[in-house]
Amino acid sequence: MSDDIVDFNWKEPVLCAEGTELFPRDTLDRARYASFLHNYLAINAIDGGYVLNLNAKWGSGKTYFINRWMESIKDRHPVVYIDAWKQDYSDDPMLTVISSLINALSEQLPAENETLANITEKSARFIKAAAPALLKGLVKKAVGLNLDDIKVEGELKNDDKFISDTLSESAAAVAQCLVKDHNDKLQSVNYLRNEIKALITAVIAHQQGALKAPAFIFIDELDRCRPSYAVEMLEVVKHFFELDNIAFIVATDTEQLQHAVKAVYGEGFDAQTYLGRFFRRRYSLTELSRYEFVSHISESKVTYNPNWKEFVPSLAELDDFTRVVSIVADRFRLSLRETEQLMDKFIAVLSNTTKTLNPYLLLVLFVIRDKHFSLYNEWVEATNKDHDFSHFISSIGYFIDVFPISYQDETGFVPKVVTLTKVLNFDLRLNELLAEMNRMCSNWKPRDRSGFINQLGDRYQKSTSYREQLDCNRQEQLLNLSASKIDYINWVELAVSFDK
Numbered sequence: 001m002s003d004d005i006v007d008f009n010w011k012e013p014v015l016c017a018e019g020t021e022l023f024p025r026d027t028l029d030r031a032r033y034a035s036f037l038h039n040y041l042a043i044n045a046i047d048g049g050y051v052l053n054l055n056a057k058w059g060s061g062k063t064y065f066i067n068r069w070m071e072s073i074k075d076r077h078p079v080v081y082i083d084a085w086k087q088d089y090s091d092d093p094m095l096t097v098i099s100s101l102i103n104a105l106s107e108q109l110p111a112e113n114e115t116l117a118n119i120t121e122k123s124a125r126f127i128k129a130a131a132p133a134l135l136k137g138l139v140k141k142a143v144g145l146n147l148d149d150i151k152v153e154g155e156l157k158n159d160d161k162f163i164s165d166t167l168s169e170s171a172a173a174v175a176q177c178l179v180k181d182h183n184d185k186l187q188s189v190n191y192l193r194n195e196i197k198a199l200i201t202a203v204i205a206h207q208q209g210a211l212k213a214p215a216f217i218f219i220d221e222l223d224r225c226r227p228s229y230a231v232e233m234l235e236v237v238k239h240f241f242e243l244d245n246i247a248f249i250v251a252t253d254t255e256q257l258q259h260a261v262k263a264v265y266g267e268g269f270d271a272q273t274y275l276g277r278f279f280r281r282r283y284s285l286t287e288l289s290r291y292e293f294v295s296h297i298s299e300s301k302v303t304y305n306p307n308w309k310e311f312v313p314s315l316a317e318l319d320d321f322t323r324v325v326s327i328v329a330d331r332f333r334l335s336l337r338e339t340e341q342l343m344d345k346f347i348a349v350l351s352n353t354t355k356t357l358n359p360y361l362l363l364v365l366f367v368i369r370d371k372h373f374s375l376y377n378e379w380v381e382a383t384n385k386d387h388d389f390s391h392f393i394s395s396i397g398y399f400i401d402v403f404p405i406s407y408q409d410e411t412g413f414v415p416k417v418v419t420l421t422k423v424l425n426f427d428l429r430l431n432e433l434l435a436e437m438n439r440m441c442s443n444w445k446p447r448d449r450s451g452f453i454n455q456l457g458d459r460y461q462k463s464t465s466y467r468e469q470l471d472c473n474r475q476e477q478l479l480n481l482s483a484s485k486i487d488y489i490n491w492v493e494l495a496v497s498f499d500k
Contacts, residue, residue: 006035006039006072007035008031008032008038010030010031011025014071023071027299028061031068033285037052037054037069038069041214041216041249042077045245045246046244049243049246049247051237051242051248052248052250052280052282054066054252055253055284056252056253056284057255059335062220062251063221066081066251067081070216075210075211076210076211076212077216078108078203078211079104079217080101080104080105080216081104081220082097082218082220083220083221084096084230085222085225088226093232093233096233097240098192101199105196105203106199108207109199109203113206189240193240196241197244200245215245216247217246218251219233219248219250221251222250222251222257227259227261231260237278250278250279254275254282254284258271258272258275261274287336290334290339291322291326293339293340294326295319302347305350312358313358313359313413313415314412314414316412316414320415323416325342326339327360328367329342331401331430334367345498346495353483353491355483356480356481356482357488358441358481360403361437361441369496372396374392375389379434380489382438385439386435388431389435393431402428402429404417405427405428407426407470407474413474424467426471436475441485442484442485453476453479457472460472
């Protein structure tokens with residue numbers, strides 16, 4: 001493989017000097033996308049620069065992707081990271097880009113470097129010209145007050161000629177200053193464009209061959225910024241900094257960015273075509289499945305508790321936790337953000353109880369409490385153990401697939417689909433799940449409970465079907481779970497109080 005072609009290996013985590021984890025291992029196989037993009041940009045940004053839109057929906061690992069990419073190339077190329085959202089207090093995106101570039105690149109040069117001294121002087125002139133806009137932005141961010149909206153109340157009296165003349169002269173002087181500041185700023189920008197190219201060259205030269213062009217500039221969180229600021233930032237990058245040997249990677253949820261553009265130009269505005277003007281190409285990271293998304297979070301944030309094996313269906317390993325959450329999220333077509341919220345609620349309950357429970361039921365109750373409250377309320381209020389919920393389910397408006405349960409001798413009943421011939425499946429439809437658990441976790445009189453267990457025993461003894469015998473065991477296990485209907489209701493009401 002040529003030395004100029006990289007093939008990133010992110011299979012192992014990156015540790016900092018203290019031994020703590022800086023970046024986890026790449027469980028989503030994103031390294032191959034970063035390698036592909038890097039090799040492409042390293043060639044195509046040499047002449048005329050390159051502005052790439054890295055499009056990824058929320059939850060697709062966008063920030064991890066660009067930070068791990070930066071970590072992989074910091075010893076090969078000059079690298080700059082700009083968090084646009086953290087700096088949108090400024091009314092001047094030009095200032096954000098210039099200061100970020102200068103600060104990041106300057107750290108790689110000694111203070112006495114001549115190029116650094118030149119650019120420091122010229123950037124000071126630019127910042128002086130931009131200071132009024134920056135001050136207004138800081139005031140607005142801090143106190144919510146727009147200085148442009150402040151007006152002096154009342155009118156000048158006719159006989160206040162001296163004051164009137166003085167204000168007229170002051171206004172003319174202010175106008176001249178504003179024109180001069182504007183011209184100074186434009187002149188400084190033109191200087192700075194050339195000086196930034198020189199600064200990149202100086203950084204590469206100072207590293208004595210360790211670094212090479214192009215420089216990689218990553219702009220993140222632009223879709224979270226104020227709409228006007230986001231649009232102006234794109235204008236700045238496109239018109240002023242599309243320079244030789246600079247690759248800009250603007251990471252966004254492009255759909256959200258289009259909403260920002262429409263907020264500025266109107267709902268009927270063709271935001272997609274407009275944004276296309278700013279980027280040479282758009283590259284979209286593939287959206288994760290809910291299983292991949294939950295698995296990625298579980299690996300780093302969930303500590304498996306062996307007591308979860310006692311649940312029905314059993315969470316016999318961490319992968320069962322991942323599956324039960326992702327299955328419920330799939331059935332109700334949750335977004336990745338909603339899936340993460342569902343997972344947070346589930347973890348919150350599991351960390352607050354030692355009772356045994358049905359994980360499918362708890363997760364379903366979370367969802368229908370938020371999205372189909374009439375169905376949730378019907379389940380909460382149901383007192384008849386044979387209550388049928390099919391009428392309320394039919395009003396949901398879309399098909400909800402079964403909730404899979406498989407039986408394996410080693411682990412018992414688990415929440416997964418297994419296609420092996422020796423494995424039996426006990427899939428439940430939503431109505432069956434709600435009705436069965438309404439029966440099992442409601443209050444039982446001791447005599448009625450004993451009678452139900454005896455019925456299961458009789459069915460087991462008379463049946464010649466191994467599957468039916470296992471189903472009798474499954475129902476008895478559900479009946480013996482320690483969580484009551486009141487417990488499920490309390491857990492749901494507690495957990496849904498988390499802000500969305």
